[in-house]
Amino acid sequence: MAVTDDAISKIKQMIQQGELRPGDRLPPEQELAERLGLSRSSMREAVKALEAMRILDVRRGDGTYVTSLQPSLLLEAMSFVLDFHESHAVLEVFEVRRIVEPASAALAARRATPEQVAAMREHLTAVHGETPSDELVEHDVAFHRMIAAATGNDYLVSLLETISSQTARARVWRALTQDNAVPRTLQEHERILDAIAAGDADVARAAMIVHIAGVEHWLHDAAERESEALAQADEA
Template identity: 60%
Template sequence: MAVTDEAIEKIKGMIVSGALQPGQRLPKEADLATDLGLSRNSLREAVKALSLMNILDVRQGDGTYVTSLESPLLLEALSFIVDFHRDDQVLEFLAVRRILEPAAAAMAARSVTAEQVAELRELLDAVGPADGIDKLIAADLEFHRRISQATGNRVLCSLLEGLSTPTTRARVWRGLTEPTALERTLAEHTAILDAVEAGDAEAARAWSTVHIANLERWLESVL
């Protein structure tokens, strides 16, 4: 194991064991290096790596702290990683969305509030086929974001947010090249929301599956 990897594992072990708690400040560098049997250089490299993963927060002039370790914060790294996807991987991202988004829609049908439904209705009513592609795509992204938020599951919200970015270009491309894509998307969004509002989890799951599968099929046909 590389020295830096060993340092990362030792700090991770302290956090997992509870020796370091969320929000707690790490001991001074020299003291921590001695306690862990590490060189100060390897400790610094480990701290840098863990700060990039939002596990540690380095505050200049103050010290290094364990972050809140909340799932949304830790999963921000996923959004950074998926930005490096290749175009030929978009179908793989869509396949994962087809697993998670219908589950989110079903969960939302069981937990959505009247206020959330009203906000989603307002969002759908604010766009139409005559609007520009940029506005429609922004509304599409926001619709899916709010459906996932209605689940109350922050881990699922963060995962879906990270998976949404790689498929945005495909959505734009479809909107520009398929004549009926925009009307179909709006109709499918309405069907999903109707099922969610009715508390029909299985209908919400089914319509969400259809929605993602239609984009998948279109993309497969043009690649």
């Protein structure tokens, strides 16, 4: 389990056990990090992840608060990876992505103009290994949108936009909790773009399959970890 993932679990456990209640203000960062045996950097990443999930509310200059959700809704929100796994909702969306997006990449390899390829290349150069997780997600969404646009098929662009909107929370969670998510995503995007620039539809399709499948595998693993954590909490 990644360090940040462990930090998220510990904060969630405090809320589940009633140490922190909806509306409560979290202790100062340094105090909470020492109390949970975590580094300040992992604590900050955990808070960012929980803020993205609307579990925590970071008020600049004031502090960080547990959102004023009803306890049942709060726990439901915290377990969204498990909930999605059990209902197959997000996994089904990723199955559709694995079917449609490789075809999109292959079509883009056949139809992308030099100007579109140059724009995608410029987009990639704006992101680097130290790019914050939230910016990585924005980059990822924009890059996939540019590939869809390069197909020249407006219906496909609209379809992929709908699919993308339904995977937003999973993308945020992965970017914030998976080790080396930024460099891995950038490398995969570069392989896809290189194939599109070369006009090689087969390689573009294969590179996109690898990219989407990697996210799917992470989602399965995250759901299993969440399930084990909840089972251990119930036993305790």
